[in-house]
Amino acid sequence: MATKSLVLVAGLSWVLVAGALATLSGGPDGPSNDDVILPPRLPSQTMPTRLLVLVPGANVDTSYYHEPAMAIQDLTRSVVNLWIVVPSVPLKKCITLCPSSGLCFLLQDRVQSAVAKAVAMGYNGSTSDDVFMGGHSLGGVCAGNLAQGYSGTAQSYSALILLGSYVQGFDVAAFPLPVFTVGAELDGGLARPGITAKSLASSDAAAATHGTDWQLASRPVVVLKGLDHSSFCPGFRVPGDVWPADTPFDEGVGLTGAAVGAFLTLRMGAAAPAAAAAAARKLLAAHLAWTRELLSPLLKAMVMEGQLSPASLPVIGVAPWCATAQRIIANLDSATATDVALRAQLVAPGDFEHSRAGYAKVAGGGVEVNVSGDAVHYGTGVADVANSCLAPAKQIGCKLVSGARLAALRNTSVGPQRSCADVNAEAVRVARTLLSQTEAGRGTLSRHDVRGRRLCTVPDRHTIGDVGPLFVHGSVSYSDNASCLAVAALALGPTPLDSLLFPGVHYCQLLSPARVIDYFMVDSLKNASGCLNTGPGGPVPLPPPPPPPPPPLPRAPTVTLRPQPAAELLAAGSTPCCKTCAAPQVKYFSVDVPHGFCGETCLRPAEFPVFKVFEKNLTRYNGTGPSPCAEQFTPWGTHYTNYTETVTHGVWPLSCTLDLYAPEPPPVMVM
Template sequence: MIRILISAVLLLLARGDDSFFLAPLEGKQGPELALILVQGASCPVKGYKPVGEAIQKASPFKVWVGVPQHLFDLAEFQFEAKVNDMLKQMENAGMKAHHKVMMGHSLGAVQSQFYAAGSGQGKIDALVLTAGTVLRKYRNSTKLPPTLTIDGDLDGLLRITRQAEAYFHQVIKVGGADAPGLDRPVVLLEGLDHWSFSSGDRPSNVKKNDIQPEVTMEAGHAMIGEVVADYMSSLFGSDEEKAAAGTKIVGAVKKTGELVEPVLAALHLEGYHYLNPPCNSDYPTNPTCQYARYPDKSLLPPAGPPKPMPPADCTCGSDWVANTAASIVAGFEETPASQAKLVTKDAFHDVSDVRPFHLPHIFEPQPGTACSDPSTCFINATTVSMPIYDFKDDFDTGLWPVTASEFRTKFKSREALQQAAGLKDVNYTATDELNTEICKSINQAAYDWALKAASSIARDRFLKHGQPLVFVEDKKSGFGPRGPTWIHDALSFTPSQDKKAVAVQSHYFPLKNKKLGDVPFIQTVGYHYCKLLSPARAMEWIYVDGLKEFYGTRNDQIQIVV
């Protein structure tokens, strides 16, 4: 078997490769630059010739473009040797490059970062990541050279939600697009997809996962060429060229900020863990949270403080749960408590944690009491949420959803909240036990919010080509050998037979209230647990996943929209 594998490898090597380089265009002035394009997985190198030519055309410099082919068309193999060989070939052809830039596409963008931060550290002067992004592991690293991230807003393999995360860290947190010394700009180009950075037939994985471009290949390459050329001029040009090109890059970054603004708003509502890490209310570090712990008791020795402790700007909980979902659970509308004020704070915890227990609670009015006048009542309550993230996102490829697949959220029940507000004759059977609408209503609200908050272009595209979400009645969870099954009864997404819609169903778990909640914490009373759709997951569905069935490139019969 080993001999067969060796023979196969030798045969591939003997076959030669399709590596090539492009000499600078005639009439170009300024310094000579070497631009090494690193192929994506299974992406033929010949497909990068048009984009290389577009960069040469847009740049005022003498740009040498080298495109090495790696073994099996995978940049993991022979990376440094192939790069060095390509540079040598261009030098033998007369190249005298003043600067070296590496531009990686897709997986090539990943491997380029490994090289730049490893054996290639100090050997290249800039990175350009196309249909890629700065890996989270390098977010705070100083090992990478100045790095441009450039992608399309319709990239189905490195989704806009992941690029919005990149924009938050690489642009917003360092002071914005105008910040002096912005060395990791993020630029998204409207209408481009993952394959807009190459040409020819799409590899199978790209075809399976990408979204239709809305810009022709030629126009897309011209757009890419302009941005890459401006970026190189902003780094290596004369003072005048640097200023002019820098202004254009700033403009492109600002426009990107407008593109990702709705997505970032949704991520903030979720409390997305890769913007700011979640707080731990047992060991508060963010003074703005002011989350009251309940019951703050444990049957076993409590777990110690997290290591490291969350930063002072950690995320307290989900604003969506605290400010919208909790009010829907209360259901004060069209009751005498319609003018009551409910203030809720949410905290992130594992809902299975018992060291200590974390339970929702009504602090005001005090347990055992109720407001005398529902119309003027003030209620101070807490909720507990556990966002669930797909483990595949740990690979940081951007292919899989990055937002929470569900919230496991514990609320005080509608019965408990309405009783605390002073409403009389609250019927638990109607408010909670057989109420299959509470969680559904919250999830419908998340979807409605996302549709309204999305850009008009994204919303219209989705409404025309996407799979709409429809919300069905909540399903009551029961008890299993290990207790309530609600924890592991996942929020479900079920496509219709014709795939033209996807039904979303939540699981709920209610518990009757007693004595206005004035019982020991070990008696579980007055709760309503829900599986919730995050507004960020709804937004990600509108921008990415909900488009792939009917607007993706997987369908041979689809005509590319231009």
């Protein structure tokens, strides 16, 4: 009989989530800020021993890292005996002990004191070379300072792992140690996806020389789907975060553990089995591919500002959005306005005030138009720290030629009077178009449309007296409230054609399409925009389970399952395994239309994200019936109700047993 299966595994010999996780309430005994020391779950004398230090985020008790730490251990248990230490820090703010890489001796003493407890409990590895340094949020910043400060010394660490954090300057390629940057799609703070893109740009630049395998093992940068900043410390709501995350806490723990486990597997080098290393590379490559897809619309929009990459400064000489603005302001149709040669130049910082919009008739009856642009970014002043997590431009300044002036030069009618607000409305339209071009972007749009606050473009504010310096030093107005982010452009003009000073110009301080995308991704999902840890926070109960899905529609699912290699079939039987699932396992299912079956299995939620990477159609069943397959429609409108067999696939320790159901036959047509 031909092998039929769910494609749930791909030789991940390093993965197994063992046992039920403790309740997600800060640890098995409730919140605590004592040092957390976790010995390996099932140590083996044949494997090497290593230790991971996790520095906690600001105001977060150490016990909230208990479950993520256990998941990391479980997801590396076939590769390394991993000890994990979460040291407590005074006032729950590590930055007081490590404000910079040159002033970290107090945090180093605190870390070594906690490591000494692991030694007393049986840890027999090195306290430096065999130690991975990591941290969450502010703890990641401190961990980076500590790892950098002690690199090249007798107390140097092995590698750095950052959860919802970043190295100073975002230049991971220049960091003296291997570093894994793990972001969250819905991070509402300083490590949101737009900022993580800066670290990825640095990693990509180095990978162009060193190669993909080097990037995955030494400088991977990923954003995990559906997680928020609080997902890294389940049971604690970080103030200012998007809340709640799309991915439930129990699944988020597994997603984090699998990603970190893959990186640690690769850092073990030749000590890791070849199959484990291959699976780890495949998992990280999948996360990296999704990260690129998520960031693609934002990066394309940033190019419109004049930025070639989020890690670069605007490129002098290129102002694409100002060219778009000129066409809108002057009612220029690209298909018919072939007589207009338009050049938009981004001027150097500080030169915008002295730049001018220029125009002239040229031989043959055409018109040459030169407009100047300026991109002002967030985080450039002390007063703007609260917005420093925003990678897109705060505003794009454009000095344009008025519609009336261009009409006079071309001997055409002026057309409708346009405003800077019309350009801002186009920025919103372009942002939605860019997001609609990828699956991840469509997810961002859908989430924003369902639960996000609106972005409202409102009429222009006008520069007092059309005074040029007031325009140059003015800005776009952002008015934030619980239902809307209202955006008003700053305008100068349009000035009369016979004005004694700057006749026939129209200046605009504009909204960037990239700023719109960033808002849709993050701040629209919060009650107020911003980067700082403000608003509700602290210990929280688990969110309620998601509601049951709506009844399925009578149509064929769109799936792309492939046959399972026979070598991965471990066992087959004739007795169903998964009619019911014992806690903490829950039921998952997937439909394989090409091979004509549906599969059901029981998994711990923490295992699900790993399997999901390799089985895109795997879905958690939230219904109340005994069989999700019986509720799925076949292409001809029947259901998958005929139990066929139970099979087990995988390579130990990751394996999956599932029940396979064949479809009911098509209805007989009576003529």
